[in-house]
Amino acid sequence: MALLAIKLSILTFYLGVLIYSLPIPIRSIKKWGPELIWDSMLALLIVLLYSVLYEASFRLASLLGGSKALFIGWYGNSVATALSIKVITSILQAFPSSLVFSNVISALVIPFDRIATLTIIFLTTLGGIGELVFVYGIPLMVIGVVLFSLPFKIARSAGAWLISFILVFTIGLQLLPVFILNIASYPNIDVENQDYKLVAIRVVSNLEHPASNGILILKRPDSSIVASYVISSDGYAKSKYANHIFIAVPSNTLYPYLEYSGVLLPLYPNPINIGDYKGGDTITLKSPHTIIFKNPLILVYTTSSTYNILESGDSYNIVVWLNAGDYIEARVPGSCINNVNSNSSIKSYEWEWRGVKGSAYRIEASQPSHYAMNITVSSCTPVSLHYGDTIDYIDTVIGSLSFFDINILKAFILYYLTIPAIYVFILFLITSGIASLLGGKGRIPIKVA
Amino acid sequence: MAVDLVQVIDEWTTRITALAWALFLLTWSIGWALRGAPIPFSKVKRAGANLIEDSIWAAFWLAIGATIFKFITYVASLVAGALG
Numbered sequence: 001m002a003l004l005a006i007k008l009s010i011l012t013f014y015l016g017v018l019i020y021s022l023p024i025p026i027r028s029i030k031k032w033g034p035e036l037i038w039d040s041m042l043a044l045l046i047v048l049l050y051s052v053l054y055e056a057s058f059r060l061a062s063l064l065g066g067s068k069a070l071f072i073g074w075y076g077n078s079v080a081t082a083l084s085i086k087v088i089t090s091i092l093q094a095f096p097s098s099l100v101f102s103n104v105i106s107a108l109v110i111p112f113d114r115i116a117t118l119t120i121i122f123l124t125t126l127g128g129i130g131e132l133v134f135v136y137g138i139p140l141m142v143i144g145v146v147l148f149s150l151p152f153k154i155a156r157s158a159g160a161w162l163i164s165f166i167l168v169f170t171i172g173l174q175l176l177p178v179f180i181l182n183i184a185s186y187p188n189i190d191v192e193n194q195d196y197k198l199v200a201i202r203v204v205s206n207l208e209h210p211a212s213n214g215i216l217i218l219k220r221p222d223s224s225i226v227a228s229y230v231i232s233s234d235g236y237a238k239s240k241y242a243n244h245i246f247i248a249v250p251s252n253t254l255y256p257y258l259e260y261s262g263v264l265l266p267l268y269p270n271p272i273n274i275g276d277y278k279g280g281d282t283i284t285l286k287s288p289h290t291i292i293f294k295n296p297l298i299l300v301y302t303t304s305s306t307y308n309i310l311e312s313g314d315s316y317n318i319v320v321w322l323n324a325g326d327y328i329e330a331r332v333p334g335s336c337i338n339n340v341n342s343n344s345s346i347k348s349y350e351w352e353w354r355g356v357k358g359s360a361y362r363i364e365a366s367q368p369s370h371y372a373m374n375i376t377v378s379s380c381t382p383v384s385l386h387y388g389d390t391i392d393y394i395d396t397v398i399g400s401l402s403f404f405d406i407n408i409l410k411a412f413i414l415y416y417l418t419i420p421a422i423y424v425f426i427l428f429l430i431t432s433g434i435a436s437l438l439g440g441k442g443r444i445p446i447k448v449a
Numbered sequence: 450m451a452v453d454l455v456q457v458i459d460e461w462t463t464r465i466t467a468l469a470w471a472l473f474l475l476t477w478s479i480g481w482a483l484r485g486a487p488i489p490f491s492k493v494k495r496a497g498a499n500l501i502e503d504s505i506w507a508a509f510w511l512a513i514g515a516t517i518f519k520f521i522t523y524v525a526s527l528v529a530g531a532l533g
Binding site: 004010013014016033059 | 466472475504506510511524526529
């Protein structure tokens with residue numbers, strides 16, 4: 001493509017010479033001769049220098065204190081902050097009105113939500129421009145250079161604009177964070193460093209069955225319960241206030257457990273350090289002792305860790321290695337028709353959990369050996385569960401949302417919207433200036449008498 | 450596709466150069482003819498003089514065209530060396 005531009009500028013030169021040598025004494029035609037000749041020389045110079053100028057813009061930017069990494073870092077942080085605010089405001093907006101917030105928080109939830117949306121749109125546009133100049137910079141400059149070298153100034157102003165756009169924004173975007181920090185101070189929205197994180201937690205068995213309708217319990221090292229959440233049918237712990245999958249958890253080391261059909265099962269990794277995760281991450285917790293989770297509330301679990309399962313339709317054939325003292329147990333709600341048999345003796349008893357009654361079948365090992373259980377469960381009528389009494393950590397957090405403050409809203413708008421928008425506008429003005437310097441005023445060069 | 454286009458442009462350039470040389474001679478002759486013609490209008494004579502001048506310029510640029518491109522390439526490499 002660059003070769004095309006070189007050939008075009010040489011063609012322009014000889015076109016100019018041709019016009020010079022025409023035996024037509026009309027000034028308005030003849031004046032194109034020298035114009036084309038000068039155009040072609042400038043075009044050739046630009047063609048030979050565009051990649052050098054592109055590289056030089058990176059060096060110039062780093063001399064002034066900017067860099068591509070700086071821009072990408074600033075961009076990433078800003079988008080993450082805006083997204084975190086958006087998640088929080090959408091949770092807060094989903095709360096029933098019976099939950100009492102302070103007046104300031106209620107008043108500022110919607111403005112923060114709108115501003116976060118606007119910021120995300122603006123920043124993503126900026127990020128798109130960044131990708132354009134950093135990843136596609138050279139190809140776009142080549143197109144600009146080819147347009148610039150077309151004879152008779154046909155696309156000269158377009159080419160000039162494209163070239164100056166790439167150069168100006170390559171330098172400009174790298175210096176954007178420097179510009180902003182020199183004018184405004186970073187608004188103290190420490191969303192990431194609050195003592196909680198908004199994450200999605202999914203609870204599954206080793207075979208990836210979701211633990212639907214179970215209750216996720218998070219305990220502190222001293223065994224006090226810090227929060228608990230009901231698990232939805234796709235395995236995600238859900239806040240009782242919101243429809244989406246994000247829950248608030250404290251950013252420390254927690255011990256997760258699952259209460260399912262009346263059994264308390266530990267979940268792995270145990271303990272889990274929430275501080276290692278970022279807001280918006282999805283954490284998968286596994287219950288290694290669980291062989292089967294099945295809706296509704298059907299549970300087969302064991303104290304051992306090695307088992308084999310064969311599934312055919314509604315029936316499961318499980319073989320497990322148990323040491324003395326280990327057991328395997330199946331729990332089935334009373335609303336299901338079930339059949340449990342084994343080659344060893346089965347103890348059965350009743351259980352009740354969240355208003356659902358059912359039967360439990362336990363095989364206890366008296367000596368180390370393989371034990372087999374065959375369980376068939378079918379025709380389950382839907383169970384009606386009493387609502388789990390859960391503690392949503394967001395209740396603990398609400399009182400400490402320190403950034404719902406009008407001054408911080410003002411600082412946020414200034415830092416993430418107003419100043420970057422002014423800067424980008426300045427960059428566009430500079431682009432037009434350099435473009436008209438390179439390519440002329442962009443008027444159609446036909447003299448009207 | 451781009452390579453074909455480059456070849457087409459190369460052909461055009463060669464043809465235009467040949468045409469320009471031929472036209473230079475023609476214009477130069479017409480210019481002198483107009484200057485020397487017994488037509489009593491000064492506009493004609495001026496037109497003739499302009500044609501002569503333009504044709505000499507055309508010949509000049511034709512002759513040193515390649516040298517100019519080499520010179521521009523040299524200047525570009527100097528700038529590249531200074532910036533790079």
